[in-house]
Amino acid sequence: MTSIKIRRYEDDDEEEVKEIFTLGMSEHVPTSFVHLLKQPPTQMLLVCVFCALLTSSKSLLLPILAVTLLLAAGRQLVSYMFSSYIQVSLHRDLNNIRQTYLEQPNSFFWVAESQGRVVGTVACLPAEHHADCLELKRMSVRRSHRGLGIAKTLCRTVADFTRERGFPAVVLYTSVVQTDAQKLYEHMGYTKVREFLVPEFFAKICNFTLFEYRLDLQPSDK
Template structure:
């Protein structure tokens, strides 16, 4: 944590913030592909296609080519899902951070700065679906600066902000493939509340599950 400062977002941070978010989300494409590949229905589909083509063509090349094309299509599907989420997030709030987080009550956006460069982000605002709670959002740390306690400091910043304003809890959502994030949140005292599928066709096909976590601030204080 040496030489790292947590401060409020400034307008000149915009491009750095969007770059950190975009790169951070893109990192999850490979692990998401592995998640899809491990699904029973994915393995059954690949096996059936391979066996059917092997039996009908009596050639090894055709089934291998077909399975390779299916794997490539699956990766494209996962990449599309993350690309779409990035674009939605930019449109929803990251293209107008000041209006969304700094000009609204009980909301804020912070960056972690190291040697004059933005290396991490986090934000919060009143939760839409959990009345009376704050929602932690846009947590991300540059790959080169992970393992230095920056994410923990950003988590504590949100918890302190919520506590100062009398909120009983902080909630957040992360995905099933973000295992490092899950470990971090659980280490910081968050407990898993529920798991649910995103209401999109791609999410249902890929069994892409979100996890809701909750940090009860009174419990932390005690």
């Protein structure tokens, strides 16, 4: 098995960390597009446009073309959502990891290293909406190194850090399309406590839901 080392983030890791995050988020575009297509309003729109154009034009080509264009527009909408989120995340904290995570109390950023290469990341900081909790952030593992237990080790690292600092729980947020992440967190003992729509307009159109998970810690946990 490949040797994996979990260590503190260093400034030289910045570009690899950004790459892992960007690639990881971009992977969810196809799944999110399928999620959009499964929504009843989307299906209704496509059917209505197809039927209306078929009735009015008496031609099959025009409604097929129109539906194709709508599908392409939907795919672009989903891509735009994720591109915007990536840019906001880079601006908010990933362009200045040291200041955000390493120079603030009860915050930290770890990387998983294999053969001198960063293959995974995770961070934590005080939860914005839960004063007694730390929030797990920026969990991502390169596709080439998944299935090796890296994500589980990173989860445990955050839990240990949280416990050592006397906080009773870890919280995190993941999305409806990140099914593998949901399974991982539930396997690690997290409980889903809330779900809500992303407030942005385009996300509401897509019915893009976020899940809040919580892991309650005990001093004796190992």
